[in-house]
Structures are given as structure tokens and as C-alpha cells.
Amino acid sequence: MNKYAIVVAGGKGLRMGADIPKQFLPLAGKPVLMHTLEAFYRYDSEMKIILVLPVSQQAFWKKLCLDHGFDVPHRIANGGESRYDSVKNGLALTEGEALVAIHDGVRPFLNTGLIARCFAKAAEKGSAIPVFELTESLRRIEGKVSFSEPRDAYRSVQTPQTFRLDILKKAYELPNCDRFTDDASIVEAAGFPIDLVEGLRENIKITTPLDLLLAEQIFKLKS
Amino acid sequence: MNKYAIVVAGGKGLRMGADIPKQFLPLAGKPVLMHTLEAFYRYDSEMKIILVLPVSQQAFWKKLCLDHGFDVPHRIANGGESRYDSVKNGLALTEGEALVAIHDGVRPFLNTGLIARCFAKAAEKGSAIPVFELTESLRRIEGKVSFSEPRDAYRSVQTPQTFRLDILKKAYELPNCDRFTDDASIVEAAGFPIDLVEGLRENIKITTPLDLLLAEQIFKLKS
Numbered sequence: 001m002n003k004y005a006i007v008v009a010g011g012k013g014l015r016m017g018a019d020i021p022k023q024f025l026p027l028a029g030k031p032v033l034m035h036t037l038e039a040f041y042r043y044d045s046e047m048k049i050i051l052v053l054p055v056s057q058q059a060f061w062k063k064l065c066l067d068h069g070f071d072v073p074h075r076i077a078n079g080g081e082s083r084y085d086s087v088k089n090g091l092a093l094t095e096g097e098a099l100v101a102i103h104d105g106v107r108p109f110l111n112t113g114l115i116a117r118c119f120a121k122a123a124e125k126g127s128a129i130p131v132f133e134l135t136e137s138l139r140r141i142e143g144k145v146s147f148s149e150p151r152d153a154y155r156s157v158q159t160p161q162t163f164r165l166d167i168l169k170k171a172y173e174l175p176n177c178d179r180f181t182d183d184a185s186i187v188e189a190a191g192f193p194i195d196l197v198e199g200l201r202e203n204i205k206i207t208t209p210l211d212l213l214l215a216e217q218i219f220k221l222k223s
Numbered sequence: 224m225n226k227y228a229i230v231v232a233g234g235k236g237l238r239m240g241a242d243i244p245k246q247f248l249p250l251a252g253k254p255v256l257m258h259t260l261e262a263f264y265r266y267d268s269e270m271k272i273i274l275v276l277p278v279s280q281q282a283f284w285k286k287l288c289l290d291h292g293f294d295v296p297h298r299i300a301n302g303g304e305s306r307y308d309s310v311k312n313g314l315a316l317t318e319g320e321a322l323v324a325i326h327d328g329v330r331p332f333l334n335t336g337l338i339a340r341c342f343a344k345a346a347e348k349g350s351a352i353p354v355f356e357l358t359e360s361l362r363r364i365e366g367k368v369s370f371s372e373p374r375d376a377y378r379s380v381q382t383p384q385t386f387r388l389d390i391l392k393k394a395y396e397l398p399n400c401d402r403f404t405d406d407a408s409i410v411e412a413a414g415f416p417i418d419l420v421e422g423l424r425e426n427i428k429i430t431t432p433l434d435l436l437l438a439e440q441i442f443k444l445k446s
Binding site for chain 1: 348352359361365367368370372378405408411430432
């Protein structure tokens with residue numbers, strides 16, 4: 001079956017306080033996004049990688065690829081107004097019987113084991129969402145009051161969220177909605193079951209300067 | 224009103240894969256726990272600090288204090304079988320009209336602002352729990368299925384959790400229970416309202432080698 005990775009890198013990077021979007025910030029000498037794409041390429045050099053980038057960033061990305069001699073094959077789709085729109089633009093480049101992993105561009109530390117777990121489970125069940133146990137206590141907010149929740153009953157959700165393409169395309173026929181914080185919530189809203197796989201502790205999302213510092217440390221640990 | 228800090232350092236450190244418990248691991252040249260106690264001392268040098276330590280670690284701690292010339296005044300209570308027992312042992316050293324901040328020994332990055340917020344809110348309302356927004360999507364597990372949850376409706380819970388002493392003592396008359404993952408859950412179970420304050424992103428709990436690496440980076444950022 002065809003395998004796709006849709007890597008979503010719509011971030012404007014405003015939260016980083018940096019001039020360039022966070023997916024382009026250097027991590028161990030090259031942009032975060034290159035590490036991310038390389039992880040998929042290492043897993044399967046035949047898989048089709050679709051990078052979703054805002055139109056305004058595409059020329060900059062192409063220059064970065066030239067400067068770094070970056071040769072992981074990929075196609076580019078246009079980023080949309082929201083994450084939902086971006087994924088939809090990426091999906092427009094997919095076809096046939098396939099499995100699709102949708103991944104945050106700013107999570108460069110996914111590894112072959114995690115990607116393999118996701119594709120294997122999605123091939124069997126239709127969906128695979130990597131999750132991780134919560135390390136902190138949890139409270140639920142209801143108006144002005146809050147309640148202690150048993151954290152064992154919750155999981156923190158990572159990417160790559162992986163699905164059969166036909167399921168994903170049906171799910172993305174639903175109109176966008178505030179409740180859709182990830183692809184699993186969309187697929188679930190469309191009535192499909194969601195299967196979980198074990199995530200990876202270091203598969204962090206780089207969204208703050210502190211995360212980038214942590215990322216440098218993770219990179220050193222892995223090398 | 225009297226102010227207490229009960230710093231709970233019961234960890235055996237097994238998860239760190241290190242020989243010494245994680246509260247003693249060096250961070251920027253001195254044990255994690257010393258940073259933690261210093262934060263309370265910086266906030267108010269008159270407040271009473273109670274350190275809860277397993278009996279087996281107390282001689283080692285005293286030697287560390289001598290070696291480092293550590294002079295933050297504090298009393299030591301014996302660690303118990305569970306966190307609940309440890310806090311209870313710390314509470315046995317408190318008295319009078321007071322406010323009590325209960326804090327994880329392995330969270331060395333709390334600052335004066337956070338401690339001040341907690342004591343101010345607890346003085347006004349009886350309780351103050353520092354919380355932080357979730358950065359990842361959240362799923363709730365029910366048996367073999369799971370459900371997407373709106374992460375805006377949840378908060379990740381930190382310490383110092385701060386209470387009026389009379390409330391805390393009443394709450395700790397309840398017998399221990401699996402559902403008690405923090406002090407707020409105990410106080411809530413005893414029927415008292417819980418008030419929230421804004422936590423601090425860098426107020427992380429050091430529980431894995433990766434956390435310790437991140438901690439070194441946070442320390443550099445702050446210095």
C-alpha cells in the first residue's frame with residue numbers, strides 16, 4: 001500500500017520571539033524541519049512526503065534546501081488559514097489506496113520505531129494515534145470551578161497520527177470546527193474508531209525558546 | 224500569619240537510573256533540593272521550611288549541607304511510605320494560624336512571583352493551586368476506547384499547592400486513597416473549594432534524565 005507523510009509546518013513562529021518561523025530555526029546546525037523530513041525518509045525512502053508550508057515561506061524553504069544540500073524528496077502543498085485547511089491542502093496531493101501519517105513539522109524527534117508502530121496499527125485498524133502518559137496531575141475546568149481528574153484515565157496526544165486514506169478523506173469532508181485540535185478528533189467526529197499506540201517521550205513539539213533548548217539536549221543524547 | 228513550606232523529597236530516584244535519589248543530583252553545581260529550598264528562602268527568609276526526607280537519606284543530606292555550606296534554615300521530617308504519609312509527617316511539625324505551601328522537592332525552578340501568588344490567593348480563599356495550560360491534545364481512556372477531549376477545559380497541575388493550615392489538617396484526616404494524586408485532590412475530597420493561580424512554564428518536575436538536561440538549560444537561561 002502507498003505510504004504518505006503529510007508534514008504540517010504552518011507555524012508563523014510568533015511565540016518564539018524570533019524573526020523566522022520556528023520550523024526553520026537551526027537545531028544542531030540545520031532547520032528543525034529537515035530533521036523531521038529525514039526521520040520519514042530514514043523509515044522508508046520510498047514513501048511520499050508532502051510538506052505543507054505557507055506560500056510566503058516556500059521560496060525561503062527552497063533556498064534553505066539548496067544551502068544545506070538537502071535531498072530528501074518531497075512535494076510542497078500550500079499552507080491554509082488553519083491547521084485543518086493545511087492538512088486538507090496536503091490531502092489533495094494524495095491518491096489511491098494508501099496510509100497517511102500526518103505530523104507536526106516542529107516535532108523533529110520522531111524515530112523509525114514510532115513511525116513503524118503507527119503504520120502497522122493503521123494498516124490493521126484504520127487509525128493509529130501515538131499517546132503518552134501525563135506526568136502532572138490534571139484538573140478539569142467547569143466555569144469558575146475545577147475538579148481533580150484521575151490522570152491515569154488520560155493520555156497526551158502526539159503525532160504522527162496515521163490513518164487509512166479513505167477514512168481520512170471522508171473525515172475531512174466535515175466542516176472545520178473549534179473542537180478539532182488534532183486529526184484524531186476529526187476522524188472520531190466522522191464516526192470512525194481511534195486506535196492508540198505508545199508515543200515517544202522525546203517526541204516534543206518545539207513551540208517556545210525553552211523547547212528549542214531542550215531539543216538541542218535531546219539531539220546530543222541521540223547522537 | 225505564619226508561613227510554612229513543606230518540601231516533599233521522598234523520591235528514591237529509581238527512574239533516573241542514577242545511584243543517588245534525583246533530589247540530590249547536581250544542578251549547576253549543587254543538589255536540586257538546595258535550589259528548591261533557596262527559592263522559598265528568597266521569597267521570605269522568615270518562613271518556616273520543613274523538608275520531608277526518607278530517614279535513610281537524612282545523614283547524606285546533612286553531609287551535603289556541610290559540604291556546600293548550605294545555610295537555609297529548615298527542619299527535617301521523616302518521609303513516609305507514600306506521598307500522603309510524607310506530607311502528613313511534615314504537617315505534624317506545623318501549628319497555629321498559618322498558611323502552608325506544599326511543594327515537590329524536585330521542582331527547583333519555582334520563583335518568588337509564583338510563591339507570592341500562591342500565598343496571596345490562599346490567604347484570601349483558603350487554597351491556591353498553580354496550573355498551566357496543556358500544550359498537547361488530550362484523550363480520555365474508557366476501557367478499550369478513547370475520546371478526544373477539549374484541552375482548553377483542562378489544566379496541568381504544579382506545586383507549590385498552598386492552603387490554610389486548618390483546612391489542610393482537616394483534609395488530611397481522610398484516609399489515603401489511590402485517587403489522591405496531589406494535595407488539591409485531598410482537600411477537594413474533604414469538601415473544600417479549590418482556587419487556581421497561574422503556574423510557571425519552567426516549574427518542571429525533574430523525573431527523568433531528559434528533565435535534568437532541560438533543567439541545566441533552564442538554569443542557564445535564568446542566570
